[in-house]
Amino acid sequence: MVDAETILGAFEAAGYRLTDPRRALARLVASQDGHFSADELLTESRRARLGVTRATIFRSLDVLAELGVVERLDLPSGEHAFVACEPVHHHHIVCSSCGRSTGVPDHGLEGVAESIGRATGYRIDTHRLELFGLCPECQQGKREP
C-alpha cells in the first residue's frame, strides 16, 4: 500500500509541479489494489469525473516509473501493467487470479545476480524479477478474481 501523499510528494521532491490532475492521479493510483493498466485508470477517471485524461495518465505514469514510485510490469499474457511500490522493494510477486501484488524482499537475489555476473563476466546494471502465482487468499478460494 502506498498512499497518495507519498506519490504526490515524489512529484514535488523531483521538482515537478503540483497540479489538480496529478493530485487526482495520485489518489487514483493509491487506491489501486493490485496491478493496473493505463487504460483502467482512464476508465476510472472518467467514471468518477476526475478530469485526468489519457495523455496525462501516460505522461504521469512515465514520470512515476522513472521515480520508482510505480513499477512497470509485463504480465505473462503480454499485457502491460503497473503497480505502486514501496520505494524499498524492487520486485513484485503478482497473483495471477486476483491481480494483487506484494513487494518482494531480497531473499538472496542480489547474491544470485552477483554470482551470475561473476560466472558470465557481465557487469550487471539492472535486473528484473517478476514472480507470478496464487496469493494465499486465492489459494483458499477466499477471494473473487
Place this chain on the structure above:
Amino acid sequence: MVDAETILGAFEAAGYRLTDPRRALARLVASQDGHFSADELLTESRRARLGVTRATIFRSLDVLAELGVVERLDLPSGEHAFVACEPVHHHHIVCSSCGRSTGVPDHGLEGVAESIGRATGYRIDTHRLELFGLCPECQQGKREP
C-alpha cells in the same frame, strides 16, 4: 547459439508442418546475434527476399515462444524483443550495449523463488528474471554497439 535445424525440429516435433517460410524463419532466427524484434526480422526478410511476411513472423514467433525455443524479452526501454534459447536456460542476461545475450544457469534462483514463496505464502507458478548489463567484450571496448 541455436541452430536452424533445432528450431525447425521444434516445429516438427510439436506437429507443425515444415514450410518454406518456416525454414527461412528458422535460419533467420538462428542467425540473430543478440536479441531481435519481430520488426527486425521483417526488415531482414525483405532485404534478403526470404519471402517471410509480417503475419507469418508474428505467428511463428508466437509458436516458438510457446515451445520455449525463443524467449520474449521486455527491455528496460519498454520495447519487446526475443532471443533464441537453449531449451535448458530459462533466463537471459542481455548486454545493453551490443544487445547480445547469454543463457543464465540457475545459480540459486530456484531457491530464491522458493524462499520468496514460503515468506509470502504465494504458490509461485512462474518467474522471469531478466538481467541487463555490459558483456565482457563491451566492457573492454572490443566491440561496436
Place this chain on the structure above:
DNA sequence: ATTTTTGCAAATCATTTGCATATAT
C-alpha cells in the same frame, strides 16, 4: 513573466485478424 502542464485529436507503432489461396501431409 516565464516555464511547465494539460487537453484534445490526430498520428504512430506494434500486433492481430479475416478470408481467399496455396501448400504440406
Place this chain on the structure above:
DNA sequence: ATATATGCAAATGATTTGCAAAAAT
C-alpha cells in the same frame, strides 16, 4: 483429400505527439 499455413490488407489497440490554451511557480 483434408487440414494447416500463408499473404494481403485492413482492423485493432496501445501509446505518443504537436500545438494552443491553462495553470503553477
